[in-house]
Amino acid sequence: MPELPEVETIRRGLEKHLVGKRISSIEVIFAKLFSGDPAQVVDQEIIGVRRFGKGLVIDFANEQSIVAHVKMTGQFIYMDKSEKINLHPKLSIGADLPHKHTHVVFHLSAIGHKPLATLYYNDIRKFGWIKIVPTKEVAGLSFFKSLGKELPIKGLLGTMTLQESEAILGSSSLPVKALIMDQQKIAGVGNIYANDGLFLARIDPRRKANSLKKEEAGRLYKSLIEVLEKGLLHGGASDVNYIQVDGGKGEYQDHFLVYGRSGEECLVCKSTIERIVVGGRGTFLCPTCQK
DNA sequence: CACTTGACCTGTCCGC
């Protein structure tokens, strides 16, 4: 379930493989998730790949951009014509590309050269989207327009301060877990890191956000940053369908604190991890550690 | 305005 660490890992993979190249053609197989005119970016040099929250932006020299959101099951996979990559069979739905869940194919070339590589967009559940828009209009897209600040993850651009996070928590009576997953309040936190961050902060996800004491809010701020940094360090969590641009797996799923661990022992006190529903989402907690 | 619920999808898993 791509959240900030997973999407940042995808961004790095795209940056590594795309910058300096150009797209010679785009095949749109499933039109519903694609909008905009491919002609606006064909034969234009790719100059950078940015990320805002869980959204990706590929910028072209002619001030056009491809904007994408992979939601839960979207995958960008880069395949060099000269090199066989080792796709994880389960996570990639078969080793061959394109396959029945491939919805967009970008043919790539180096500047002034023939096609040499392909970027596939796969998405089992088709919730993701790809748009082509002028770069100056990216910030005005509904998703980016209402996006909150990001936490200050080491090496990234997030600027949210402790004071700002305290103000956000204090402003709502929502369950604290639902609030920290609201992209308009804090960008980048999804279900995995919300669960693990709350466990690390020893806070019950059902607590009203504005009931947190200053000291608890401080622990949560620090803990969310810590789990996001750990997730990024491990290249994300390949729990279901997340896969890296070069076909490899992330490793954070081997380090989950509570997420997906219902029925297993708490890593701290050995109580049994419970699964409940908060804000309509599966939620994992240690009933002993989290108050 | 604050918050909740349902829709969008398909693969997987569980119980019968």
Added chain:
DNA sequence: TGCGGACAGGTCAAGT
């Protein structure tokens, strides 16, 4: 073995 149903969760739209 097959089959129905619940479940997975990011975001948006509609409803309370």
